[in-house]
Amino acid sequence: MSLRVQYARPLNVDQTVALLGELSSGAVIIAGGQELMPFINYGRVSPSVLVDISGLKDLQNIETSDDGLSIGALTVHRDIQINPLINEIAPLLAHAALQIGGGRQVHNQGTIGGNIVAMHPLYDIIPALLVLDAEIEITSQQGSRIVSMADLINESNHKMGTHAVLTRVLIGNSPAGQGWGYEKLKITDGCYGSANAAATVCLAEDGQVQSVRLAIGAVTEKILNLSEDLATFLPASPDADLDSRIAGIVESAVEQPLSDQQGHGEYRRAMAGVVARKAFHQALDMARQDMALRERM
Amino acid sequence: MAEQPYIGRKEKAPDRVAFVSGRAHFSSDFAFEGQLHAHIIRSPHAAAKIRSVDLSGALKVSGVKIAIDGAGAAEHLDPIPHHIDPIVFGGRTTDLFCLAQDHTRYFGEPVAVVVATDKRTAQYAASRVVVDYEPTASVTDADLALKDDAPLVVLGWDDNSIMQVPFCGGDAEAAFKDADHIVKTQVRVHRQATQPIETRTYNAIWDEGGQSITLYASAQNPHPMRFALAKTLRMPENRLRVIAPSMGGAFGLKMHSHPEEALICLLAKLTKGAVKWTENREECLLIGGREQTHDIEFALREDGRILAIRDHFLANAGAPGATPGWGMAFLTGLTMPGPYDVGNLDVWANIVVTNKPPWSACRGFGKEITALALELCMDKAARELGLDPVEIRNRNFISSNDFPKKTATGLIYDSGDYAGALAKTVESIGYYDVKRNQEKWRGEGKYIGVGLGYEVTPEGGALPGTMVAGYDTSTVKVDPGGSVTILTGVTDPGGGNRIGIAQIVADELGVAIEAIRVLQGDTQTCPYGFGNYSGRSLIVGGGSAALAAQDIKEKIVKVAAALMEVEEGSIKIYRGVVTSSAKPESELSFNEVCYAAYTRAYDVAACIEQPLEATRTFKPGLISHLPDEQGKINPYPSYSNAAYAAVCEIDPGTGVVKLLKFAVTHDCGKAINPVLVEGQACGAVAFGIGGMMGEEIVFDEGGRQKTRNFEDYVMPRAADVPEIVMKHHDSPNPVTFMGLKGAGEAGVGGSAAAVVNAVNDALAHLGVEINDLPVTAPRIWSAIQKAQSAQKAAES
Numbered sequence A: 001m002s003l004r005v006q007y008a009r010p011l012n013v014d015q016t017v018a019l020l021g022e023l024s025s026g027a028v029i030i031a032g033g034q035e036l037m038p039f040i041n042y043g044r045v046s047p048s049v050l051v052d053i054s055g056l057k058d059l060q061n062i063e064t065s066d067d068g069l070s071i072g073a074l075t076v077h078r079d080i081q082i083n084p085l086i087n088e089i090a091p092l093l094a095h096a097a098l099q100i101g102g103g104r105q106v107h108n109q110g111t112i113g114g115n116i117v118a119m120h121p122l123y124d125i126i127p128a129l130l131v132l133d134a135e136i137e138i139t140s141q142q143g144s145r146i147v148s149m150a151d152l153i154n155e156s157n158h159k160m161g162t163h164a165v166l167t168r169v170l171i172g173n174s175p176a177g178q179g180w181g182y183e184k185l186k187i188t189d190g191c192y193g194s195a196n197a198a199a200t201v202c203l204a205e206d207g208q209v210q211s212v213r214l215a216i217g218a219v220t221e222k223i224l225n226l227s228e229d230l231a232t233f234l235p236a237s238p239d240a241d242l243d244s245r246i247a248g249i250v251e252s253a254v255e256q257p258l259s260d261q262q263g264h265g266e267y268r269r270a271m272a273g274v275v276a277r278k279a280f281h282q283a284l285d286m287a288r289q290d291m292a293l294r295e296r297m
Numbered sequence B: 001m002a003e004q005p006y007i008g009r010k011e012k013a014p015d016r017v018a019f020v021s022g023r024a025h026f027s028s029d030f031a032f033e034g035q036l037h038a039h040i041i042r043s044p045h046a047a048a049k050i051r052s053v054d055l056s057g058a059l060k061v062s063g064v065k066i067a068i069d070g071a072g073a074a075e076h077l078d079p080i081p082h083h084i085d086p087i088v089f090g091g092r093t094t095d096l097f098c099l100a101q102d103h104t105r106y107f108g109e110p111v112a113v114v115v116a117t118d119k120r121t122a123q124y125a126a127s128r129v130v131v132d133y134e135p136t137a138s139v140t141d142a143d144l145a146l147k148d149d150a151p152l153v154v155l156g157w158d159d160n161s162i163m164q165v166p167f168c169g170g171d172a173e174a175a176f177k178d179a180d181h182i183v184k185t186q187v188r189v190h191r192q193a194t195q196p197i198e199t200r201t202y203n204a205i206w207d208e209g210g211q212s213i214t215l216y217a218s219a220q221n222p223h224p225m226r227f228a229l230a231k232t233l234r235m236p237e238n239r240l241r242v243i244a245p246s247m248g249g250a251f252g253l254k255m256h257s258h259p260e261e262a263l264i265c266l267l268a269k270l271t272k273g274a275v276k277w278t279e280n281r282e283e284c285l286l287i288g289g290r291e292q293t294h295d296i297e298f299a300l301r302e303d304g305r306i307l308a309i310r311d312h313f314l315a316n317a318g319a320p321g322a323t324p325g326w327g328m329a330f331l332t333g334l335t336m337p338g339p340y341d342v343g344n345l346d347v348w349a350n351i352v353v354t355n356k357p358p359w360s361a362c363r364g365f366g367k368e369i370t371a372l373a374l375e376l377c378m379d380k381a382a383r384e385l386g387l388d389p390v391e392i393r394n395r396n397f398i399s400s401n402d403f404p405k406k407t408a409t410g411l412i413y414d415s416g417d418y419a420g421a422l423a424k425t426v427e428s429i430g431y432y433d434v435k436r437n438q439e440k441w442r443g444e445g446k447y448i449g450v451g452l453g454y455e456v457t458p459e460g461g462a463l464p465g466t467m468v469a470g471y472d473t474s475t476v477k478v479d480p481g482g483s484v485t486i487l488t489g490v491t492d493p494g495g496g497n498r499i500g501i502a503q504i505v506a507d508e509l510g511v512a513i514e515a516i517r518v519l520q521g522d523t524q525t526c527p528y529g530f531g532n533y534s535g536r537s538l539i540v541g542g543g544s545a546a547l548a549a550q551d552i553k554e555k556i557v558k559v560a561a562a563l564m565e566v567e568e569g570s571i572k573i574y575r576g577v578v579t580s581s582a583k584p585e586s587e588l589s590f591n592e593v594c595y596a597a598y599t600r601a602y603d604v605a606a607c608i609e610q611p612l613e614a615t616r617t618f619k620p621g622l623i624s625h626l627p628d629e630q631g632k633i634n635p636y637p638s639y640s641n642a643a644y645a646a647v648c649e650i651d652p653g654t655g656v657v658k659l660l661k662f663a664v665t666h667d668c669g670k671a672i673n674p675v676l677v678e679g680q681a682c683g684a685v686a687f688g689i690g691g692m693m694g695e696e697i698v699f700d701e702g703g704r705q706k707t708r709n710f711e712d713y714v715m716p717r718a719a720d721v722p723e724i725v726m727k728h729h730d731s732p733n734p735v736t737f738m739g740l741k742g743a744g745e746a747g748v749g750g751s752a753a754a755v756v757n758a759v760n761d762a763l764a765h766l767g768v769e770i771n772d773l774p775v776t777a778p779r780i781w782s783a784i785q786k787a788q789s790a791q792k793a794a795e796s
């Protein structure tokens, strides 16, 4: 631990990355501080320099273009919950942000960028971004690069806060008629999820399930991105058989389940299947309603 | 009796806004010139030899004032007096020091301390203290601790038992032989913790001139704490002042004899300055309680009447500690058989030490575990005998005609109407509606259950030879201007008993409540008192203030009569106005009379002795410390009690429990202020719910505590606590002021039992029964899985 912490408050992204480039690995970005500050208070991490990016205006905006949404990394959970653009283009993300615990204080302070970089298995944002096929913009002294959320969770060094900044979250427009669902299973209201699932479903004209995207959080150390695994038996009719296949794929993907206050390993594996089915059915129902609506028009 | 415009009213505490808006002053809010901060270095091992402690790294850090280890502290400090020494009850004892020396007995035990100019420097310097530990064998499981080859937690003891103590009566063995049915179960209660929003703080200032220490402390018992500090610090009590300012909850945690108390005082003395330590949440979670395993059996007659109860239980009290924690298990035994009329009792408590952190008092003080064990076994008996849970309880309750009732353990219950209270709860919860519809709901895949719990909570306790006293003292002072100050020996953990005491005195004196100020928690200004525990604050704080107020009123009436030239008996004082039935046309203000009482000492007020001040003690009856022919005593004057019920729905696919409704019917003798009583009762329900549905302290194999923050120790949120239907069913206690029985402690066990019984009722058709607590979703899910695979195996 270091005694005197230095504090820097860069004015823009260029200054930030330049500063990070100069500093040693003891420098750490702080955004909303909702993850970092408890760690510092308990002495689990002790950065020598805090680089406070919370003032960077360029990272606080939410923009749309023909390609979809671009969300600044400093957008706080509360804004994600209530922003009309996000609720129109990526309502699943707004809904997932609503499931975040900790109450208003955390929602008004915690940022989407911090939530992603934390890569915490129990957090709610990444499963939603995975099924929305989101992309992440990362900026360093070498410039910006865009990585898919799916690739980012596989990158071993996603702790970018010592040399790079997560600058934006990019979400494409969803295909017409896509339904979505998010299921968070909590033992009591104050708990983290024992299993979280985000899903999207697209139906073919004949009512067959054409595509399913599915991600499971809170069950394994790494959030499970199962969209490709499910693609192998699609299209398929939405019946009990499909249900048990989904549950089967999910449960077998859970190799080393977490075991903590949210439940033991066996429970977590089983609950992964339960939330997957529930999220899938929410998405399926929504897609069906959408189809019924279009048929009537 | 005086008129009572205030008693019974939902009077609001004047300082409530300060409390909820962060403007009340808590111990850690006080800061002094040159304020220093302490950081405590704690053992990372459950058991280890301490080969050496090297403080030099810390002492080199600029800003560090002092760093000491166990050997250093022992030069200045004697052992901490036990709050309740087991030896008084025939158990084993050991000397306990503020800092470990030579070896450490539990994860988190204080080993050394660093004091610096700010918190961060102290924390940083602490990271540079090098302790050379040699880990030794540890034991955290109570069963294993009793094995012959178990490592000894306290070197020098023969085994790991503090005491094995019987609570027996009648002839249980014969009753078990004659029984039509024997119902047995094992109730395993897990380790829990009390977590007040304000953790502990000790904030000590040395006064060089007075060679004395003032300690601002989150302390439930300032005077007894001062006694313990004086012993440990080798100072006379009159050189110590303990001030307990506003408190953000206590729940037993802030009863004295924690190692940090004297330690922080010593550091202030050695630095000749002001030293503060505030416990962090991780440290607060180390202090636990309630971990007990009960092998409980009922001997029953065909009709459901209980002939005898056997309960041999094991309490895992953790390492020895000086706080009264271990005593909780003793009271679990003493409180058997709760509300039931069972004379044949074979109860044995085996209180065991392990290498977990020590227990400290937890709300309920072991009496809640009596209720859990009895009530869970009662429902099992109802299931096995095919009786309704209401019916089997009614067949066994002590009848309301039988009070005062001496129980098999020697307690003497003052009063109650258990069947009456249960009937009200049964009605509030809609018990029979649930029972009627249960089958139908099950057919629809909805698993809904209703569960009951009854708790008798002995209150106002007095244990002979300890600082747990049954009486307390208040001073009432009336100034020449007519304002009233009450100084009382009872303290307020945050529940607001001040306003209740003010209501009592306002009615006794006949003044407006705004004229009253209650001061508590200061050993220099308040009469010697024992503070807050055991639901005693209104019984003895309110009772003694009432007596003192009566004494003063007598003087005021005398002076008023002299002023008005009427008979004393004709005087009436109501809301600050003094009138006489003999002279209806004239009146005086209370303030005028007070002024005359002070200023006309040689004419109209010659009839009294000035000043208008009185100090009185309330010593409730019924307590008897003289052993009866069987050697039994009754340490309690008062037995509050309550009936609880819960309705829950369980999702069989996930095991998640949703509580739909809760009902409480409470007998606190007399509600001075229903808001205070209901607030306490609701708090107890949340406590009971939390303990059963989420809160659990767990350790790894090496004995290191894994539950270290609120991410892992999950207390209930508003959404987890359903609507609570609250009713009162007061049977006044004949031996206390106005019939008070206490309302601050009861209810954790009764509500916990109601939750567990509701869960088991919801799952009864699956053959699932969980008495291994808590009843969290993963456990319920596993139990359902197990039952289903057993059923499948049986079918194939």
Ligand SMILES: Cc1cc2nc3c(=O)[nH]c(=O)nc-3n(C[C@H](O)[C@H](O)[C@H](O)COP(=O)(O)OP(=O)(O)OC[C@H]3O[C@@H](n4cnc5c(N)ncnc54)[C@H](O)[C@@H]3O)c2cc1C
Pocket (backbone or CB within 6 Å): A028, A029, A030, A031, A032, A033, A034, A035, A036, A037, A053, A073, A074, A099, A100, A101, A102, A103, A106, A109, A110, A111, A112, A113, A114, A115, A116, A117, A118, A122, A123, A124, A125, A160, A161, A164, A165, A166, A167, A192, A193
């Ligand atoms: C009581 C409580 C309950 C919570 N419950 C939930 C929950 O149920 N679900 C959930 O999803 N989350 C939950 N959270 C976490 C919350 O969402 C956090 O706010 C969020 O994960 C972190 O965001 P932050 O801005 O506060 O990050 P910080 O704490 O500031 O930073 C977190 C980490 O990310 C790095 N970092 C932050 N921003 C960037 C960036 N732009 N570029 C590079 N690195 C960066 C930091 O260096 C640090 O390592 C909870 C938090 C609390 C305190």
